[in-house]
Amino acid sequence: MPLRHLTPKDRALFHEYGRGPAVPLPDPLVHRAVERWAAATPGAVAAEHQGATITYGELDRYAGTLAARLAREGVRPGDHVGLFVRRSIPMLVGLLGTLKAGAAYVPQDIGLTPPAQLDHVIRTAATRVVLTQREYADRVPLPPGHRLIALDEPLPYQSPYENGPRADVRPDDGCYVLFTSGTTGRPNGVKVTHRNIANILLTAPGDLGIRPGDRVAQLLNVAFDMAAWEILGCLTHGGTLAIRGKDITATARTADVIVATPTVLSGIDPASCPRVRTVAVAGEPCPRPLADRWAARATFYNCCGPTETTIVNTMRRHDPSAPLLTIGRPTPNNTVYVLDAHRRPVPIGETGEMWAGGDCVSAGYLGNDRLTAERYAPDPFLGGGHRMFRTRDLGRWTADGELEHLGRTDDQVKVRGFRVELDSVSSVLERVPGCVRAVTLKRDARSLVSFVCPAEVDPAAARDAVAAALPYYCVPSDVLALPTLPETDRGKIDKRALLRLAEERTLEERSVAARSVEERSVEERTVMAR
Structure with missing residues (x-):
């Protein structure tokens, strides 16, 4: 019995807190939901981009024509x-x-x-057909025998709608494959099924309350899993997808619903977005001031979950008056377990590693059985052939059943022999007056470096705040104030760029110091010569 070491009370709370509600899905195939809107409201605007629009009827017809073309090219259910x-x-x-x-x-x-x-993506995912746009066709490194189809060629979309017989798609077939950063330098392909994605998009609160006519901002990189939340979350509920151009804020101003990383959201002023009704953030820890600022104006969900657990598997509507900013509880049909190093549940209130179970658990890594076996495991708590996923996130249950996110297992570093959680340092910095965002990184075996924004934050005051709240070995040797923090192409903080910046600053300071020493030496020699 995997719970026998727990007290009777903790056994009961393990089940109460760790299981999301059981909710039936209206349809486990997400494109069927889009088709229903096309049939019911064919003239409704499905999306707009830089002045161009497409209705649900047009989108369904064009996509049907493309599906027929793909079938002629030999694409079959289960292919990529x-x-x-x-x-x-x-x-x-x-x-x-x-x-x-x-x-x-x-x-x-x-x-x-x-x-x-x-x-690497083409070969790992075995994609025999690649869809692109005409102006980018020459950028695709197409192997022999592969086909390239330009989506913006006019001819295919002038032909009559000929969808032909429906493809035999099953809920456990793949919906998309996303490539995440890998430890070997090669990204890993994660296969997410229709059941996985329908479970978050077609149940509350993952549906974000999207209704026909709502405008959902499409701000994120299509290769990032949260973009599927924007795109499919909108289209499966009859909304209008507002696809951004270069100006993120201009699109956000017109939206009712925003899905973003905290880094992207921190660049948007909530006061300039009066019609925004719902905001959801995930992908990285959310600063409490950012959550409070948006939650005062809109329904704000703080969420957590890696790509392997299908966008997010925990959500919490944040209240600015709440004592903690938590990531809530499992979403419907999902579970979360806080386990020790031996995969046993820890008592309520103790810190452990979060494992995710239920319908969110994806199909695994393409072509990497070793990594799949390392991160996915049989679920002893659900049984019945279910698997659970090791998130590498640290967490603990609060007394009232909320999950408190405590950083990553790989976010713990050793400085001067002491274990430090980098996110705990950043959390202190984000409470400094005027600080919007903070990041802390390990510079070397003896020091940390922190970055705060905007540039007006006082580095000395920020450093003093950490010294007052945490042990001496947690105090960063340097705090650099920046106008903004650099982003990756997926809207997260670019930590490599920050470390390069810190190194450049260090080299610059050493150069200035060396010049100062040389100038003093020249001055002393001049005085002595006189």
Whole structure:
């Protein structure tokens, strides 16, 4: 019995806190939900981008024509189709057409992804067909025998709608394959099923209350799993997807619903977005001041979950008056376990590693059985062939059944022999007056370096705040105040760029110090010569 070491009270709370509600799905195939809106409201605007629009009826017809073309090219249910595009209406046609053909789409931002990574994606996902846009066709490193289809060629979309027989798609077939950063330097392909994605998008609160006519901002990189929340979350509920151009804020101002990373959201002023009704953040820890600022104006969900657990598997509506900013409880049909190193549940209130179970658990890594076996394991608590996923997130249950996120297992570093949780240092910095965002990184075996924004934050005051709250070995040797923090192409903080910046600052300071020493030496020699 995996719970025998717990007290009777903790056994009961393990089940009460760790299991989301059991909720039936209206349809486990997400593209069927889009098709229903196309049939019911064909003239409703499905998406807009830089002045162009497409209705649900048009989107369904064009995607159906594409699905027929893919079938003629030999694409069958269970296959993978590359979707190498930039944000656009053709992106949506390619995505929905792939799903109608019974295949899983494999998204990459063709404007940002280097050719070597595109080649790795094509070979790992075995995509025999790649969809793109005409102007980017020459960027696709297409192996022999593969086909390239330009989504914005006019001819396919002038032909009559010929969807033909529906592809035989099952709930456990792939919906999309996303590539996450890998420890070997090669990204790992994660296969997410229709059941996985429908479970978060078609149940509350993951549906974000989206209704027909609501405008959902599409701000994120298509290769990032939260973009599926924006795109499919909107289209499965009859909303209008507002696809951004270069100006994120301009799109956010017109939206009712925003899904973003905290880094992206921190660049948007809530006062400039009066119509925003619902906001959800995930992908990295959310600063409490950011959550409070948005929660005062809109329904604000703080969420958590890696790509392998299908966008997010815990959510919490935040109240600015709450004592803690938590990540809530498991979403419907999902579970969360806080386990020790031997995969045994820890008592309520103790820190452990979070494992995720239930319908959120994805199908595993493509072509990497070793890593799949390392991160996915049989679920002894649900049984019945279910698997659970090791998130590498640290957490603990509060007394009232909320999950408190305590950083990553790999976020713990040793400085001067002491174990330090980097997020705990950043959390203190984010409470400094005027600080919007903070990041702390290990510089070397003896020191930390922190970055705060905006540039007006007083570095000395920030450092003093850490010294007053945490042990001496947690105090950063330097605090650098920046106007903004650099972002990766997926809207998260670019930690490598920050470390390079810190190194450049160090070299610059050493150069200045060396020049100062040299100038004093020259001055002394001049005085002595006189």
